Amino acid sequence: MQVHIVTIFPEMFPAPLGAGIVGRAQEAGLAAVHVHDLRGFTHDRRRTTDGSPFGGGPGMVMRPEPLFEAVESLKLPEGAPIVALTPQGAPFRQADAERLAAEEVVTLLCGRYEGVDERVMAELATERLSIGDYVLSGGELAAMVVVDAILRLLPGALGHAPHGEAIADDSFTSGLLQYPQYTRPAEYRGMSVPDVLLSGDHAAVERWRRNEALRRTLERRPELLAQATLSDEDRKELRKLGWRDA
Ligand code: 6GU
Numbered sequence: 697m698q699v700h701i702v703t704i705f706p707e708m709f710p711a712p713l714g715a716g717i718v719g720r721a722q723e724a725g726l727a728a729v730h731v732h733d734l735r736g737f738t739h740d741r742r743r744t745t746d747g748s749p750f751g752g753g754p755g756m757v758m759r760p761e762p763l764f765e766a767v768e769s770l771k772l773p774e775g776a777p778i779v780a781l782t783p784q785g786a787p788f789r790q791a792d793a794e795r796l797a798a799e800e801v802v803t804l805l806c807g808r809y810e811g812v813d814e815r816v817m818a819e820l821a822t823e824r825l826s827i828g829d830y831v832l833s834g835g836e837l838a839a840m841v842v843v844d845a846i847l848r849l850l851p852g853a854l855g856h857a858p859h860g861e862a863i864a865d866d867s868f869t870s871g872l873l874q875y876p877q878y879t880r881p882a883e884y885r886g887m888s889v890p891d892v893l894l895s896g897d898h899a900a901v902e903r904w905r906r907n908e909a910l911r912r913t914l915e916r917r918p919e920l921l922a923q924a925t926l927s928d929e930d931r932k933e934l935r936k937l938g939w940r941d942a
Contacts, residue, residue, distance in 0.1 A: 697727040697799065697850060701839050702766045704745055706731045710716030712840045721853040729843060737762040737769065755810030755812040763805060763816045776801040779821045779842070782812065785824035788838075790868035791823065799914045802840060806835035871924030872913045875905035897917035907933050914939055 701709065707730045721727050738761075744754040749914065767778060777799055786792075790928040796802050805812075817824060827838040847853055852866060854862050859919040867874040893906045910933050913920050921939065931941065 697797075697847075698801045699727060699729045699843055699846070700770050700772075700801070700803040701729065701731045701806065701843070702803070703834075703836055703839070704733055704734045704808055705806075705836055707838065708836045709714060710755050713843060717853055717855075718844050720855065721847045721850055723850060726852055727847050728851045730819050731774055732766055732770075732793045734766055736764050737765040745864075746855075749792075750809070758809055758812040758816070760820075761816045763812070764820055765861075767803065767820055770803060772801055772803060776803065776819060777783065778803045778805065780807065780817055780824045781826070781838040781842070782807050782817070782822035783826050783829075785826035788825045788827050788845075788867070790841060790845070792933060793842070796842070796934065797846045797849040802846065804839040806839050807837075808834040827928040842861045863930065869910070871920060872909040873910070873917060873920070875908040875931065906930070910934055926930045 703709070709729070713722070713729055722729060734745050738744055745758055745762050747759050749755065749757050750817075772778070777796060779796075779802065781804060805816070825838070825842065829842050832838060849863060863869055865874060878893060882889045882894060890904065892900050895901070910930055913924070914934060914937055918939075921934070926934070935941070
């Protein structure tokens, strides 16, 4: 997979994308992330990427020309997604990470200043994504979040055996929050690990984990249950916990 990131702050990227699973995915050749300095696509001596808003008002707006020229220079394949990171975008979800992980080339445009010329948003970007309901000073941190979420899904990125399993247990992949995890020591400062996890009874462990995922989702993110795939046993368990099916 090839990922292109267009930004006026290319120096922000190497560290977060170089470590851990995302760094390893690149070293293993599963993906290459190319960071492009938007200022390289300006033509004035000051390398201007912004302008004041037509119609007046506060702040500055990113000009369209460098963004259009930067994207054109990438020679993207027909139909490759061009994602603008903006608080006006659709909420970025695990399903978006899965969809983008299946692409061969993904381009991310990082907005800065108080906005981006609407011709970029409407005619150059093929979609707009936001990482949450708060305002960041630019799309760069959001792009890092999106790249991390995508690259860890690439087959082989999680390193350890069966790729599908670790992914399937992730929070959100199943539509539920992940079950609680424990490791050594079995007892620490009087806090013990649930007996079932030490029992060796694989079916009982699976049942316990599913029920804990349901309990945790009901307590912390009940709105997710409306979209989750639930079995009859799941529903029964949830009702025991006080869930009122919609
Ligand atoms: Cl994608 N960009 C900015 N500037 N702020 C955000 C965001 C993106 N997602 C949440 N807040």
